[in-house]
Amino acid sequence: MTQPPPPPPNQPPQPPNQPPQAPPPGYGYPQPAPPQPPAQPGYGYPQPPAQPGYGYPQPPAQPGYGYPGAQHNPYAQPTPPGYGYPGQPGYPGQPVTVPMQPQPGKGGGRNNTALLIVVAAVVAIALIIGGGVWYARSSGDDGKKHDTASSGGKNGAGTSGGTSGGGGKEKAPADTAAKVLFQVPMPRTDDTIGTTGSWLTDTVYAKSGIAEIVGYDPAKGTKLWTLKLPGPVCAASSHVTSDGLTAITFQPKMPTKDRTAGCSEVAAVDLTAGTKLWTKSIKTGDIPITFQNVTVAQHTVAVGSSDGGAAFDIGSGKVLWQPKPDDTCYDAGYGGGTRLVAVRKCGAYDNRQLHIQTIDPKTGKVISEYKMPAGVEYASVVSTDPLVIAADVGDSAGDGSGVSDYFSIDGRTGRLLARISAPGDTYGGHCDGITRIEGCRQIAAGHGRLYLPTEVHDGSGQYDKTNEIVAFDLTTGKPARGRAEAGDGYTLSPLRMDGGNLLAYMAPPWNKGGQVVSIDGDSLSTTKLLENPGTRSVHQGESGLLPEYAEILFGKGRLYMSAVFAHKTDSAYGKEYLLMAFGTDG
Structure with missing residues (x-):
């Protein structure tokens, strides 16, 4: 297939004595969703970002800020269509919460065998008798420690959160001023190549490059190891087991200008040693299946596609299940972490039924199931614990975000707890339920709440833009009191849970550095953990790695920002980086 087009370079900067550009037509209103690429074999990685510097407002003229007034302003960048905001500032309108009754489904095993879902009365009895032990045993707990953390191994707390605000591991240092720890320039390439994947553990920060993964010392940036691959990484799990294992899919060879090699290879990676434990592929007939997504749950690697899902033991590579020729339903993808959740599709394209199934990671047996409303073609897993699903119901989001509603589901029983409406012109956050079942950005769930940024x-x-983070109760769907405010010129994006706290990134105004803040899960009060340098060169690099399209990890007081594509660069528009790492002295 044709390679995805490279991201356009920054537009020529504006003279500093000129006022900021007027927003483009339609600015502030929902934009039509961008056309989706055709379903071609080998399509298995996200589209390149639409514009470096996305989301930055135009700065006022500032003669004397490190350059003569007659020079071009390096920070003046147009605001792209689609990044709209409500016409009136302030607290957004309250969402509509619509409680819905779960619909009983035929359970779907991975081999299409009808697996019975225990009726509600029996479930209630089991929960009363066994408490939390019931779920642990049903989940295939073999007594071994297979905990899986999201976005950064032991440093990245999962999405379940705590029972009260606070309790996070990330603490504010005495001095929050950060410095650049290390940075890696954008690799040289004449094409656009996927570099999806970044992980953080106690001993290594690892990042995908062009057909390789490199492990760095988290503080110094020294290369610890390099794992060469025959082709680019297509998809990467954000989850890491307690012993430093994760999983990827990749192409078996380098793509050509007119065709990829198909994302057919699945591998487990040891992030401590920098080695592949095994490589597997699954065929339908004689054709290898292209897997658009991969995740890790407990000790299982699960991959999904339009041809069905497969799973492997992460240590040995043993096949746990794979598509069957007579399947009438298929696992489009999975959400991982402490639990494994399948998005299973049944029926014809124009009459699709989506089943959200919590399944045993070892056997694929269905533990609980919820049927999405009729007409929902795609769904994304925001979190498996608590179980939160995002969907664009009736293609009503209207802004290309892929989300109009969030569904809070009891993962043990399959009962819908709340449906939270999130109009695209009021709330931010993005999900790609078409090819990336776990492809949600700027959204977090935990501590019994869903955390969303406003637009x-x-x-x-006069020229300042801003936003807030608001929260919704996952049991009732009602908005929580309070909001975390970014402040003039800054915009907030949720990163992940840290105990009962939410970690968030604050994109800065044109003359400041970005920040990481900890937000109390109850009060939504903020505490600054880190602030990047606001110098011209650092700001320019940081502005190309914003959370709308880059990967951002934070742990132990260090911030890592990395690109998901390598592409041909133009020196006229400044230096671009594959990754930048920041840290404080605290």
Whole structure:
């Protein structure tokens, strides 16, 4: 297939004595969803970002800020269509919460065998008798420690959160001023190549490059190991087991200009040693299946596709299940972490039924099931514990975000707890339920709540834009009191849970550095953990790695920002980086 087009370079900067550009037509209103690429074999990685510097407002003229007034302003970048904001600043309108009754389904085993879902009365009795032990045993717990953390191994707390605000591992240092720890320039290439995948453990920060993964010392940036691959990484799990294992899919060879090699290879990677434990592929007939997504749950690697799902033991590579020729339903993909959740599709394309199934990671046996409303073609897993699903119901989001509603589901029983409406012109966050079942950004769930950013809107200054983070109760769907405010010129994006706290990144105004803040899960009060340098060169690099399209990890007081594509660069528009790492002295 044709390679995805490279991201366009930054537009020529504006002279500093000119006022900020007027927003493009339609700015502030939902934009039509961008056309999706055709379903071609080998399509298995996200589209390149639409614009480096996405989301940055135009700065006012500032003669004397490190350059003469007659020079071009390096920070003046147009705001791309689609990054809208409500016409009036302030607290967004309350969402509509619609409680719905779960619909009993035929359980679907991975081999299409009808697996019975225990009726509610029996489940209630089991929960009363066994408490939390019931779920642990049903989940295939073999007594071994197979905990799986999201986005960064032991440093990245999962999404379940705590029972009260606070309790996070990340603490504010005495001095929050950060410095650049290390940075890696964008690799040289004449094409656009996927570099999806970054992981953080106690001993290594690892990042995908062009047909390789490199492990770095988290503080110094020294290369610890390099794992060469025959082709680019297509998809990478954000989950890491307690012993430093994760999983990827990749192409068996380098793509050509007119065709990829298909994302057919699945591998487990030891992030401590920098080695592949095994490589597997699954065929339908004589054709290898292309897997668009991969995840890790406990000790299982699960991959999904339009041809069905497969799973492997992460240590040995043993096949746990794979598509069957007579399947009438298929696992489009999975969400991982402490639990494994399948998005299973049944029926014809124009009459699709989506089943959200919590399954045993060792056997694929269905533990609970919820049927999505009729007409929902795609769904994304925001979190498996608590179980939160995002969907664009009736293609009503209207802004290309892929989300109009969130579904909070009891993972043990399959009962819908709440449906939270999130209009695209009011709330931010993005999900790609078409090819990336876990492809949600700027959204977090935990501590019994769903945390969403509002869309960017006017601040108090003439050119200032800002936003907030708000929370919703996952049991009732009602909005929580309070909000975390970014402040004029800054925009907030949720990163992950840290105990009962939420970690968030604050994209800065044109003359400041970005920040990481900890937000109390109850009060939504913020504490600054880190602030990047606001120098011209650092800001320019950081502005190309914003959370709308880059991968951002934070742990032990260090921030890692990395690109998901390598592409041909143009020196006229400044230096671009594959990754940048920041840290404080605290």
